[in-house]
Amino acid sequence: MTTGNVTLSATNKRLVKAVLILLLLVLLVVILRYAKGFLIPLTFAGLLSMLLLPITKWLEKRKVNKALSTVAAILVLVVIFAGLVALVGWQASDIAENANKIEQQLSSKYKQAQELISQKLGIPPDKQKQMMKEQQSAAPGKLASAVTGIVSGVGGILANTLLVFVYIFLFIYFRGHIKRFIMRLVRNQDENKTEDIIRKTQKITQKYLAGYGAMIVGLWIMYGIGFSIAGVKNPIFFAILCGVLEIVPFVGNLVGNGITIIVALVQGGGTGVVVGILISYAVVQFIQSYILEPLVVGHEVNINPMFTIVGLIAAETVWGIAGMVLAIPLMGVSKIIFDHVEPLKPYGEFMGEEKKGDSGIKKTLKAAGKKIKGWFH
Numbered sequence: 001m002t003t004g005n006v007t008l009s010a011t012n013k014r015l016v017k018a019v020l021i022l023l024l025l026v027l028l029v030v031i032l033r034y035a036k037g038f039l040i041p042l043t044f045a046g047l048l049s050m051l052l053l054p055i056t057k058w059l060e061k062r063k064v065n066k067a068l069s070t071v072a073a074i075l076v077l078v079v080i081f082a083g084l085v086a087l088v089g090w091q092a093s094d095i096a097e098n099a100n101k102i103e104q105q106l107s108s109k110y111k112q113a114q115e116l117i118s119q120k121l122g123i124p125p126d127k128q129k130q131m132m133k134e135q136q137s138a139a140p141g142k143l144a145s146a147v148t149g150i151v152s153g154v155g156g157i158l159a160n161t162l163l164v165f166v167y168i169f170l171f172i173y174f175r176g177h178i179k180r181f182i183m184r185l186v187r188n189q190d191e192n193k194t195e196d197i198i199r200k201t202q203k204i205t206q207k208y209l210a211g212y213g214a215m216i217v218g219l220w221i222m223y224g225i226g227f228s229i230a231g232v233k234n235p236i237f238f239a240i241l242c243g244v245l246e247i248v249p250f251v252g253n254l255v256g257n258g259i260t261i262i263v264a265l266v267q268g269g270g271t272g273v274v275v276g277i278l279i280s281y282a283v284v285q286f287i288q289s290y291i292l293e294p295l296v297v298g299h300e301v302n303i304n305p306m307f308t309i310v311g312l313i314a315a316e317t318v319w320g321i322a323g324m325v326l327a328i329p330l331m332g333v334s335k336i337i338f339d340h341v342e343p344l345k346p347y348g349e350f351m352g353e354e355k356k357g358d359s360g361i362k363k364t365l366k367a368a369g370k371k372i373k374g375w376f377h
Contacts, residue, residue: 029318032318032319033318036318036320036322039319040160040322040326041160041167042167043326043330044326045164045165045166045167045168045171046167046171047209047326047330047333048164048168049167049172049175050202050205050209051205051206051209052074052077052168053172053175053202054206056070056072056073056172059073066173067173070169070173077165077168084244087236088240088241182198183195196340197337197341201333201340204336205329212329215246215288215292216243216244216247218288218292219242219243219246219288220239220240220243221239222239222283222287223235223239223242223243223280223284224236224239226276226277226279226281226283226284227260227276227277227280229276229280230273230275230276230277231272231273232264232269232273232276233264233267233269238259238260238263241256241259241260242257242260243256244256248321248324248325249312249328250312251324253285257277257278257281261278302352302353303328303331303332303335303351303352303353304351307350308328308331311327311328312327312328314327315327315330335348335352338351
């Protein structure tokens with residue numbers, strides 16, 4: 001009888017623990033969902049502040065004022081973004097110069113589509129135009145509301161961008177104060193361990209974010225070469241587009257290459273250009289997966305595909321596109337913390353890739369990657 005009561009008690013404890021974990025997850029999702037307007041800029045700022053921290057520390061070691069060091073680090077980020085926007089704008093201006101040719105191509109494609117609909121569905125072109133006019137008159141406010149939404153969205157992005165820079169300054173400038181607060185939350189005997197976790201988290205996160213940025217630059221170069229060989233007009237613009245969209249995993253590169261194919265067709269490109277774009281995409285993805293990611297991003301924050309896909313879908317559900325952009329870095333940071341906190345290590349192992357023997361080609365590529373990496377050390 002006693003044994004049965006002990007077993008029942010242990011079962012009840014496990015059940016209560018599982019229910020509490022479930023309630024905690026539900027509460028976390030509710031907070032993330034309804035506080036996203038506050039949390040998204042804060043999260044972007046937290047990740048970027050860790051990326052800029054080495055610049056601030058380097059300046060402070062050279063006796064530069066703490067506030068000036070922080071501002072200088074932020075200015076580096078501003079210059080990088082401004083340079084990227086200027087480069088995209090320069091390439092976009094080239095596309096705008098060919099607007100008349102693109103308009104002619106669109107007009108030609110539109111007429112071809114009208115003829116196809118007329119032949120297949122029996123709807124003459126005049127009837128098609130009448131149907132389109134009726135559709136437009138049926139919803140006169142849709143265009144105005146769409147324009148209002150775009151203007152509102154751009155205004156919100158600019159406001160959040162400014163807010164992110166303010167948060168970055170505060171995070172970097174008051175980093176010592178934040179660290180002391182964290183240290184006060186732990187027991188005295190755990191202070192050394194906590195400090196070690198903070199240091200490792202910062203170091204690996206900086207390496208991960210900087211490596212991801214370097215990988216995007218590598219994608220620009222490879223896509224630029226591939227699109228130029230394929231005969232794409234304005235290859236630099238589309239290379240930058242595909243590289244930048246890489247921050248949205250899985251979906252971003254497909255969208256970027258899809259846009260490149262559509263615009264190439266509109267600009268008069270044939271089947272050969274489309275095949276060239278697809279070959280460029282396949283080659284770049286192979287090099288990215290087996291060489292660039294292990295070389296510049298590293299294996300410290302590798303997340304298994306199942307957890308990556310589930311995390312991306314969950315992040316998009318809660319925070320939209322911003323969630324998809326932040327999902328991989330946040331999962332990487334979470335895995336770093338889990339791997340260094342004893343009670344959370346099982347979760348870190350669950351998030352990570354399954355440890356098993358590599359195939360011959362993977363071993364060869366990893367060995368080549370290590371050799372190349374050794375050249376820079």
